Amino acid sequence: MSGQSSLDKLIAILDLFTEDHLEWTPDALIKATGYARPTLYRYLKTMKEAGLLTSLPGAGLTLGPRVVEMDYLMRKSDPLVHHGRPYLEGLTATWPATALLVRWYGRRLLCIDSEVSTTNPLSSYPRGRPMPLARGAISRSIMAFLPRKTMMAMIEENLSDLNSIGLGATPPEIAESLKQVRKQGYAIAYGEVTPGVVGIAAPVFDAASTPIASLCMTIAGNLIASDKLDQISSRIRQCADEISDKLGRIRANDTEMAGGDVPLETADPKERKFT
Amino acid sequence: MSGQSSLDKLIAILDLFTEDHLEWTPDALIKATGYARPTLYRYLKTMKEAGLLTSLPGAGLTLGPRVVEMDYLMRKSDPLVHHGRPYLEGLTATWPATALLVRWYGRRLLCIDSEVSTTNPLSSYPRGRPMPLARGAISRSIMAFLPRKTMMAMIEENLSDLNSIGLGATPPEIAESLKQVRKQGYAIAYGEVTPGVVGIAAPVFDAASTPIASLCMTIAGNLIASDKLDQISSRIRQCADEISDKLGRIRANDTEMAGGDVPLETADPKERKFT
DNA sequence: CCCGAAATCTCTAATAATGAGACTTCTTGC
DNA sequence: GCAAGAAGTCTCATTATTAGAGATTTCGGG
Numbered sequence: 362m363s364g365q366s367s368l369d370k371l372i373a374i375l376d377l378f379t380e381d382h383l384e385w386t387p388d389a390l391i392k393a394t395g396y397a398r399p400t401l402y403r404y405l406k407t408m409k410e411a412g413l414l415t416s417l418p419g420a421g422l423t424l425g426p427r428v429v430e431m432d433y434l435m436r437k438s439d440p441l442v443h444h445g446r447p448y449l450e451g452l453t454a455t456w457p458a459t460a461l462l463v464r465w466y467g468r469r470l471l472c473i474d475s476e477v478s479t480t481n482p483l484s485s486y487p488r489g490r491p492m493p494l495a496r497g498a499i500s501r502s503i504m505a506f507l508p509r510k511t512m513m514a515m516i517e518e519n520l521s522d523l524n525s526i527g528l529g530a531t532p533p534e535i536a537e538s539l540k541q542v543r544k545q546g547y548a549i550a551y552g553e554v555t556p557g558v559v560g561i562a563a564p565v566f567d568a569a570s571t572p573i574a575s576l577c578m579t580i581a582g583n584l585i586a587s588d589k590l591d592q593i594s595s596r597i598r599q600c601a602d603e604i605s606d607k608l609g610r611i612r613a614n615d616t617e618m619a620g621g622d623v624p625l626e627t628a629d630p631k632e633r634k635f636t
Numbered sequence: 637m638s639g640q641s642s643l644d645k646l647i648a649i650l651d652l653f654t655e656d657h658l659e660w661t662p663d664a665l666i667k668a669t670g671y672a673r674p675t676l677y678r679y680l681k682t683m684k685e686a687g688l689l690t691s692l693p694g695a696g697l698t699l700g701p702r703v704v705e706m707d708y709l710m711r712k713s714d715p716l717v718h719h720g721r722p723y724l725e726g727l728t729a730t731w732p733a734t735a736l737l738v739r740w741y742g743r744r745l746l747c748i749d750s751e752v753s754t755t756n757p758l759s760s761y762p763r764g765r766p767m768p769l770a771r772g773a774i775s776r777s778i779m780a781f782l783p784r785k786t787m788m789a790m791i792e793e794n795l796s797d798l799n800s801i802g803l804g805a806t807p808p809e810i811a812e813s814l815k816q817v818r819k820q821g822y823a824i825a826y827g828e829v830t831p832g833v834v835g836i837a838a839p840v841f842d843a844a845s846t847p848i849a850s851l852c853m854t855i856a857g858n859l860i861a862s863d864k865l866d867q868i869s870s871r872i873r874q875c876a877d878e879i880s881d882k883l884g885r886i887r888a889n890d891t892e893m894a895g896g897d898v899p900l901e902t903a904d905p906k907e908r909k910f911t
Numbered sequence: 912c913c914c915g916a917a918a919t920c921t922c923t924a925a926t927a928a929t930g931a932g933a934c935t936t937c938t939t940g941c
Numbered sequence: 942g943c944a945a946g947a948a949g950t951c952t953c954a955t956t957a958t959t960a961g962a963g964a965t966t967t968c969g970g971g
Contacts, residue, residue: 366927367642367959368679372686378706383713387917397961402918404643411647415741418846420917424710426741429748431653432707433764435699438658466690466701473704489708571693641958642928662948672930677949695948 370396374404375413384421436488441565441574442474444607448576448600453478456593458580461486462565463499465573470494470503473574483581484555495519496526498550498562499575505542506564506572512536526553546598549590557582561594563601568609576601645671649679650688659696711763716840716849717749719882723851723875728753731868733855736761737840738774740848745769745778748849758856759830770794771801773825773837774850780817781839781847787811801828821873824865832857836869838876843884851876 377385377393385393391401405422408414412427436442445462452460453476461475470492477485486492492499495515504512516523516532529535542548547563554560562577578597585593652660652668660668666676680697683689687702711717720737727735728751736750745767752760761767767774770790779787791798791807804810817823822838829835837852853872860868 366682368646368682371643371646372682372688375686378709380709380713383709398917399919399962400960403959406919407641407643407647411650412741412744413647418842418848419844424706426739426744426746428703428706428710429746429764430766431650431699431703433762434653434655434658435703436762436764438655464701466687469687469701471701471704487708487711489704489711491705567693569694573693673948674931674950675929678928681950 370394371404371408374408378414378424384417384423386421390422432489436474439473440608441604444604445474445565445574445576446476448604449474449476452476452578452597452600455596456578456580457584458578459484459486460576460578463492463562463575463577465503465575468494470499470575479581483558484579486579493522493554495522496550497554498548498560499577501528501539501542501548501550502562502564502575502577503572505539505548506566509536512539526550545594547594547601549594552582555579559585559590561590561597563594563598564605565601565608566605566610570610576604645669646679646683649683653689653699659692659698661696665697707764711749714748715883716879719879720749720840720849720851721751723879724749724751727751727853727872727875730871731853731855732859733853734759734761735851735853738767738837738850738852740778740850743769745774745850754856758833759854761854768797768829770797771825772829773823773835774852776803776814776817776823776825777837777839777850777852778847780814780823781841787814801825820869822869822876824869827857830854834860834865836865836872838869838873839880840876840883841880841885845885851879 374390374394377390387398387401387405390396390405391398394401396404405414409416409422409425412425412430414422415425416422441462441464449460449462452458457479459475459477459479459482462473463470464473472486472488472490472492474488475486494500495504495518504515507515513532513536516535520532520535523535524530528538547561550560550562552558558579559582560577560579562575564572565574565576567573576597578593580593649665649669652665662673662676662680665671665680666673669676671679680689684691684697684700687700687705689697690700691697716737716739724735724737727733732754734750734752734754734757737748738745739748747761747763747765747767749763750761769775770779770793779790782790788807788811791810795807795810798810799805803813822836825835825837827833833854834857835852835854837850839847840849840851842848851872853868855868
């Protein structure tokens with residue numbers, strides 16, 4: 362079907378373990394993949410040894426411990442998680458809201474960490490939750506700061522989504538709207554991802570001033586007076602900027618940027634991870 | 637060196653991303669693996685497309701979004717996490733402690749979820765943290781309930797560790813000590829994993845009454861009066877039993893077991909996951 | 912102790928992986 | 942704006958690896 366090389370085949374097997382089918386028997390996999398029995402078992406053996414898969418006591422297979430460990434590794438040494446945490450806590454301490462940190466992977470937006478202070482949040486954003494690529498404040502807060510070329514490509518790819526939000530009809534129009542976001546330094550979205558919820562997001566930059574993530578806060582819509590919104594927004598932007606600074610961003614010609622002038626020591630390798 | 641098949645080579649690359657080296661450049665990988673440049677880049681391409689790796693803006697590679705998503709998948713549909721959470725919260729609400737749920741993967745013990753209620757816990761147990769296989773209450777609470785054969789094999793493999801804890805000098809002696817644990821239904825360890833911390837752990841069973849996990853609580857040693865310890869222990873055991881029941885365990889001839897007689901509906905496939 | 916299902920082994924044809932070196936990009940410096 | 946260097950990709954013949962049919966072993970119950 363799709364896979365040619367044996368690597369692709371391994372990946373294809375991994376691909377089968379999805380939300381609605383996280384448990385497979387070898388025979389089901391044989392049917393699904395079309396590989397011969399010995400072939401499939403060979404793959405399974407390798408994958409189980411690597412810990413990517415594990416066999417359930419009751420004769421089945423699932424994703425294995427290696428996955429959990431790798432995520433742990435990433436979390437543990439991700440400077441973004443590390444530096445972001447206090448801000449997530451700070452924000453949720455001030456307002457009854459959900460604060461989240463979302464990383465941009467080029468083709469995916471994934472929640473990396475979150476903190477909640479409302480008693481019953483309207484939706485949850487645990488680590489690993491994928492966010493829509495072209496809807497919501499998070500998306501825009503990042504798009505607006507991409508290199509023009511990348512940005513335009515992304516706009517083209519998600520044109521219909523961006524239309525329906527009302528950002529503009531044509532790519533240039535949309536780019537214009539994003540320019541606003543860029544100027545403000547944050548994006549606001551009303552119920553684009555979750556109805557009834559306002560999202561405010563500001564980008565986080567790495568040492569090379571590339572946007573790599575977004576700090577976002579979501580609040581139940583009826584709680585916000587418009588004057589408060591300004592206050593919240595600038596706080597979020599400030600937090601995002603501080604995180605960027607901690608990641609070692611070099612303040613280019615961004616004198617307009619808010620926030621203190623923390624002089625940064627040379628980036629320690631440990632700190633540079635993921636950036 | 638080690639890898640023969642291309643699958644093994646892929647895994648070998650993955651293996652290189654460790655705690656102390658989570659960021660690699662292609663050239664470093666070429667040196668580390670010994671593959672030719674086109675070969676390595678072929679691997680990288682596949683792995684990046686699969687999301688297992690991702691390239692950092694500043695020219696390097698790390699583990700990719702796929703890892704985070706897979707862990708999310710596992711967490712989201714893991715009935716153990718789902719059913720265990722309320723108990724973790726309940727336990728930490730009653731005592732100033734850390735409660736954790738640890739899954740047994742045959743060769744690894746990994747923390748799956750945890751909750752903390754002490755202000756400054758002596759050590760942390762986030763999801764994904766590996767636990768020692770043959771030390772501490774968790775380890776013993778599971779070992780004691782394994783089929784004899786498996787148990788003896790495990791004892792042999794970790795003899796020196798088990799010795800040093802004082803469980804016994806020879807395998808049969810150790811087995812005898814574990815019999816005690818089995819009778820009690822829980823294990824206690826004094827500072828075996830973290831000095832100054834007492835751990836109390838009880839096993840969690842799947843539908844087929846195979847031990848698959850352990851519910852554990854750790855408390856700073858000086859906080860415990862020995863009469864309280866009994867109380868805590870039986871509560872933990874009770875919680876673990878209730879979790880087992882929710883996972884669909886069939887109460888075999890375990891009339892001695894504590895806890896209510898919740899009659900269980902037939903295991904819904906969704907619930908059977910991971911068990 | 913024996914049965915059936917699950918997993919592994921054997922072995923050759925055929926297929927896919929390898930790597931030297933040429934060839935594109937893309938950066939970065941001047 | 943151009944040139945030099947680095948990073949990544951392509952081509953293609955050689956070679957080693959993978960696939961799969963079928964036999965064989967192992968395991969788990971009854």
